[in-house]
Structures are given as C-alpha cells and as structure tokens.
Amino acid sequence: MKFAVIVSFLSLSVCAQTVDFDTNDIDGLEVADTTFVNLRDYSNDFVYDMRYATDNNFLKAKVYDCGECLLRFKTVKALVKANQKFLKKGYRIKLFDCYRPLDIQKKMWAIVPNPTYVADPRKGSIHNRGGAVDLTLVDENGVELDMGTGFDHFGPEAAHDYENLSSEVKQNRKLLRNTMTGLGFRIFESEWWHYNLKRSAKNFEVSNVKWPCD
Numbered sequence: 001m002k003f004a005v006i007v008s009f010l011s012l013s014v015c016a017q018t019v020d021f022d023t024n025d026i027d028g029l030e031v032a033d034t035t036f037v038n039l040r041d042y043s044n045d046f047v048y049d050m051r052y053a054t055d056n057n058f059l060k061a062k063v064y065d066c067g068e069c070l071l072r073f074k075t076v077k078a079l080v081k082a083n084q085k086f087l088k089k090g091y092r093i094k095l096f097d098c099y100r101p102l103d104i105q106k107k108m109w110a111i112v113p114n115p116t117y118v119a120d121p122r123k124g125s126i127h128n129r130g131g132a133v134d135l136t137l138v139d140e141n142g143v144e145l146d147m148g149t150g151f152d153h154f155g156p157e158a159a160h161d162y163e164n165l166s167s168e169v170k171q172n173r174k175l176l177r178n179t180m181t182g183l184g185f186r187i188f189e190s191e192w193w194h195y196n197l198k199r200s201a202k203n204f205e206v207s208n209v210k211w212p213c214d
C-alpha cells in the first residue's frame with residue numbers, strides 16, 4: 001500500500017532542536033501544544049517497537065510505511081517527563097504506537113469492530129488526535145517487564161481490573177500506571193498499555209495526515 005506523503009503539518013515542527021537540552025527545559029520551548037512533533041527530536045531515551053510498521057500486530061499487516069512516534073507537543077512533554085522518572089528507577093519507555101492516521105483506524109475497526117479494544121473511527125481514537133500512546137517498560141538490558149499479556153492482547157487479562165495476575169505483574173503495571181497518571185495521562189480500562197493525555201479529545205482534532213518516510 002502506498003501512502004501519500006504530506007509534510008505540511010510537519011513544517012512547523014522541524015525546528016532543528018537537538019536532544020541535548022535538559023528535560024526540564026522542554027516546558028520553555030516555543031512550540032504550540034497542538035503542534036505535531038516527532039518524539040525523536042526531543043529525546044534519545046525511548047525504545048521503539050512500532051508494531052504497525054511491521055506485520056507483528058493484530059492486523060497481521062504492515063500498515064505504516066515506517067515507524068515514527070508523532071504526537072502533539074503537549075503529549076510529548078508529558079511523555080518525556082514520565083520517561084525521566086522511569087530512567088531514575090532503571091527503566092525506560094518502549095513505544096508500540098503513537099499518533100495514528102484516521103485511515104488506519106478504519107482498517108482496524110473493520111477487523112475488530114469492538115469499542116472495548118478499538119475506537120470507532122466515526123468518533124476517532126485519541127491516537128488519531130495525537131494524544132494517546134501504547135507503551136510498556138524495559139529494564140536496563142532492554143528486556144520488557146512482565147505485564148501479564150503482550151501488546152494488543154484483546155482479552156480480559158489485559159484489563160487493569162483483572163485480578164488473576166502475579167504480584168510481579170501487578171507491581172509492574174502499577175509502576176507504569178502511577179507514573180503515567182502522575183504526569184497527566186489517563187488509563188484505558190481494558191488495555192494496560194494504552195494511555196491518553198487528559199483533555200485530548202477536547203484539545204486535539206482528529207487527523208489523517210501521514211508522516212514522511214525516507
């Protein structure tokens with residue numbers, strides 16, 4: 001499948017910032033909260049496993065030409081701060097998905113038309129607004145913490161209120177949840193890996209823009 005490459009929405013975000021600045025300075029950058037930016041331009045401390053740029057996902061298809069983590073700048077600020085907290089504890093965030101164009105949401109809905117797991121594209125997902133992230137934690141060796149299920153496990157075991165989990169899994173989910181919610185993210189009850197920046201549905205419009213690939 002061939003995506004149209006539209007770069008206009010990126011033009012404001014390509015501000016040649018290095019990733020050497022102190023994370024605390026991110027609040028001082030003159031970037032609008034609603035601007036789409038690439039997380040890589042603001043931090044080198046994340047691990048990427050962008051599943052929809054591979055066929056290792058529930059669609060069993062590569063639906064992104066390349067894996068990039070685009071988000072609204074406000075989401076990036078909160079995510080970078082969350083990662084700083086994890087780094088102090090010897091962990092870091094591994095990302096599975098960030099902003100997702102609306103066309104991809106429609107494909108997902110066609111395969112899994114169940115709002116417990118996939119947002120109805122008629123309303124749009126917070127992913128389509130640049131306010132949601134799918135993620136887990138890895139340790140200093142890059143090994144994923146045990147969260148009880150893999151990413152995009154569509155079953156009750158993935159839910160926050162699922163009880164039949166080891167104490168280690170519960171502790172790992174709690175570490176992720178407490179830090180993310182402390183930085184302004186909201187949980188999604190049926191998916192331990194999904195976090196929405198609060199007020200994203202109000203602050204950010206649905207988008208179908210695709211990011212450029214080399």
Ligand SMILES: [Zn+2]
Pocket residue numbers: 097127132133134193194195
């Ligand atoms: Zn998600």
